[in-house]
Amino acid sequence: MEYGQLVRDRRSIRGYKPDPVPKEVILEIVELASGAPSSMNTQPWHFHVVTGEPLDRIRAGNTERMMNGAKPQREIPVEGSYKGVHRERQVEIAYQLFDAMGIGEDKARRTDWMMRGFRQFEAPVSIVVTYDRSLELATVGHFDLGAVTYGLVLAAWERGLGTVINGQGIMQSDVVRAHANIPEDEIIMTCVAMGYPLDDFAANDVKAPRVPAERLVSFVGFDD
């Protein structure tokens, strides 16, 4: 697929077929993703690919804790909530998804949707993305993880696989760590739910809006 088309077509997928994803395909996707640049070529990333029973245990543990009102346990510093324009964008995409799914203002259905997120949208595979703890204070490591993860979701899309990068799935990171056997010398950054997209699932057609490039860029030193 041509790169421009790939980037324009890709969107987050939140409804999956239960079909398994072959290991060879996942390996190829990770291989392509790992072509990402990294600071000083440190390549600080690791990918823990989880499916079947261990993934079900992660979903169950995550959901139970969140239902019981446990505080999120993230391994990277994330404090407070979005404000201003960032909050507006967060609300906008949430409403787009609620509208597509016919959820509207229904509180019980909103809670169901949120819980679905904590179960990683029932995807057959979750890839937990981690980085080396020895780089904990080197925040460029976060940059490297973003680059490799974007490469991963694009390579997946090119192979007919949907993904959603999601913080919800690792909201209780110690549960994830235990069931995915993540070693102590790695920090859990995020996870990527992956699988073949359901055809008739309205949220899968939602295109999140983007700020036009003209508003993102300031040119300096150009003639006009």
Ligand SMILES: Cc1cc2nc3c(=O)[nH]c(=O)nc-3n(C[C@H](O)[C@H](O)[C@H](O)COP(=O)(O)O)c2cc1C
């Ligand atoms: C770091 C990160 C965390 C995210 N966490 C979640 C999440 O917990 N739940 C969810 O539904 N989407 C999550 N997303 C997906 C974003 O909502 C989505 O990428 C954004 O709305 C743009 O939509 P698009 O991916 O369809 O282009 C996350 C994306 C990123 C990059």
